[in-house]
Amino acid sequence: MADWTGWRFILTVCVTSVLVVEADIKAHTPVGQLFVFELQRETFQNEFEPFLKHYGRVYNDPMLFKCNMQSFPDLPGWLRFTQRHHYDNGFLYGTPLAQGKSMIEITVTNKRSYDTFRDRLIITIDPPAKRMPYQAEFFIPLREIEKVLPSTVQEEIRQDMMRMWKTDRLDFVNITSALDRGGRVPLPLAGHYEGVYVKVGSDQYFSECLLRLQTAEHRRQCEAGGRAKIPGDCKVCSYPGNCVTWCKSTLIDLSRPVIPPPAPTMGPGILDAGGVYEPPESPPPRDFLPDYIVTVIVPLALAIILCLLLAYIMCCRREGVYRRDGKTPDIQLYHHHTIHGNTSELRSMAGCRGVPPPLSTLSMFNARTGETAPPFQTDSPSIPLILAQQEINTDTLPR
């Protein structure tokens, strides 16, 4: 029994590895030329529902692609990925600059069923296939990167440029979205596009019309208005969406040897080989005492004097209600003094409360006629409530 489980495990591993090996997609591309790989939703749809097709039922599921270099989180530096929408195909594209192999892991998530599927793309980068010393870059304003990468559109653009260049030995070097080169995301309106930079190369020298991009007149026109007219023989776009912006086109001539930058000139402080470093003499000693006195001692002394002065004014010159002459009252202290005096006066008045209360304080006094109600017995239980309160209040006055 255990044996069978073990065998089954080994068998499963073998079958799985065979499947994985079979599932690898292989691609070749030479150094220095554009590589484009389209991730087609249709292909992966079959992976998700391998049997459904036989029943004549085909889904069109939204899919999300995620690509990364095997056992790395991101793609290699030369490769980019784009997928505009879950219902669009994805594109891996870029220009490799060194030979080698790139293993790309592609993870597809079916956004309807949330199944995932993983595939591997092995890109073998071969040595350069063509010499392309003459290159030119064009800006196509009415395009987006995904709309340019399909091979049919690439071919359209290439045909236009071949007519402009007057050669058929022309290849793509690079295609990049203007967004990757500092462009701005356009408004989400019809007729607004991100723009695409297309770089092509050839071993054929530039045509006459292309050479006009290097003239001083062209530069002046572009600086003045930003718009230069495309010379008649260069205006070849067969489809209006593929027309280039003439002022953003540049020629790159790689055939001339690159002049290495001049070697840095040596300064005087560099030791000869085997020499001994002699440090420069120390500067003469300086006396810092006057500086110390001016910056620390004098301000400190001033601060102490001011402190003492303030302390004297605050503590030793405090006086009572009257100023030092003994006659002029000090306003603030006088105010306090009167409150204090009034309180003690009230207290003394409260001390001799033997006299009967004034008539007006009695409750039944009629102010108009002077009539008085018969006086109450103060200790009678039928004393009205208000009067009782008055009595209580007078009792609780502070004395």
Ligand SMILES: *[C@@H]1O[C@H](CO)[C@@H](O)[C@H](O)[C@H]1NC(C)=O
């Ligand atoms: C292609 O374009 C991208 C983006 O502008 C840039 O990073 C890359 O270096 C270019 N590659 C070549 C070979 O010009």
